[in-house]
Amino acid sequence: MLLVMPPSRRPLRVLHTADVHLDSDGGGNPGQRAAHHEHGRRVFQRIVDRALTDKVDLLLIAGDLFDHNRVPDETVAFVRTELERxxxxxxxxxxxxxxxxxxxIYDRHDFTAGASHVHVIRRMNGETIDFPELDVVVWGRAMEEHEPGFRPLADIPGRDDRRWCLAMAHGFFYEARQRPERSSPIFADEVRDTGWDYIALGHQHVLTNVSQGRVAAYYAGAPLIEWGGGHPEGTVLRIDFSAEDGIRVQPRPLD
Ligand SMILES: [Mn+2]
Structure with missing residues (x-):
């Protein structure tokens, strides 16, 4: 009997985060705001620490790294310094x-200058970033306007069976097709029909598994959950891909 084996792909380890919201206001007086900004930076540092400690191959940041487009140059410099690690x-x-x-912010600053390992998805019609040395492609569609007509997964290309196929999308998940009231809708059947290996989602601040069929899809949740709460740090997701063992998703702490 002839067995047709799928092409083997090297094992891959990914860290997925989203919704860091650096420089978010957090309310309060200027002193409290400054402390909140500082706390957000420490959380981002811990994400980079986690990527290093867990020896991941790839870090995916699925939207809202910054809380707004007016962040000062100093915040951008901080992020770039961290990513340089x-x-x-x-x-x-x-x-x-x-x-x-x-x-x-991504027009005002070139995050890839002098940092060839950093990629920013900027094409409104979607773009695929190929990492042949990792046997992986990453696809995403850049958002200009957050509105019901923007579909983060629209026109995703067919998968490539020789590679791990990862997509990124930032928006609101709908279990069933409907006329979207919310902006940037992501429908369950769209997730399923991609046939891709993993969809790294952002926008919803609670860790949520919205996998469909054989397509793994997760919201990583916000890594900084509550200002002043009992559990100030959320988690990030680590995903291990193996041709033999499949795909394993686990939350990883940030302390
Ligand atoms: Mn969002």
Whole structure:
């Protein structure tokens, strides 16, 4: 009997985060705001620490890394310095808080300058970033306007069986097809029909598994949950891909 084996792919380890919301206001007086900003930076540092400690191959940031497009240069410099600690590839998808509208942070600053491991998804019609050395492709569609007509997974290409196929999307998940009232809708059947290996989602701040059929799809949840709460740090997701053992998703702490 002839067995047709799928092409083997090297094992892959990914860290998935989203909704870091650096420089979010957090309410309060200027002193409290400054402390909140500082706390957000420490959380981002811990995400980079986790990527290093867990020796991931790839870090995916699925939208809303920044809370708004007006963040000062100093915050951008902080992020770039942190990302310089990594040798691993990083892919940043703009979300609704850091979307590619006029004066966008990703237009004002080139995060890839002098940092060839950093990639920012900027094409409104979607783009595929190929990492042949990792046997992986990452696809995403950049957001300009967060509105019901924007479909983060629209026109995703067919999968490539020789590679791990990962997509990123920032938006609101719908279990069933309907006329979307919410902006940037992501429908369950769209997730399923991609046939891709993993969809790294952002926008919903609670860790949620919305996998469909054989397509794994998760919201990583916000890594910084509550200001002043009992559990100030959320988690990030680590995903291990293996041709033999399949795909394993686990939350990883940030302390
Ligand atoms: Mn969002």
């Amino acid at each position: 990594l040798r691993q590839a990083v892919v940043i998808l703009p979300g609704n808080h850091d979307s590619l509208r006029t004066n966008a």
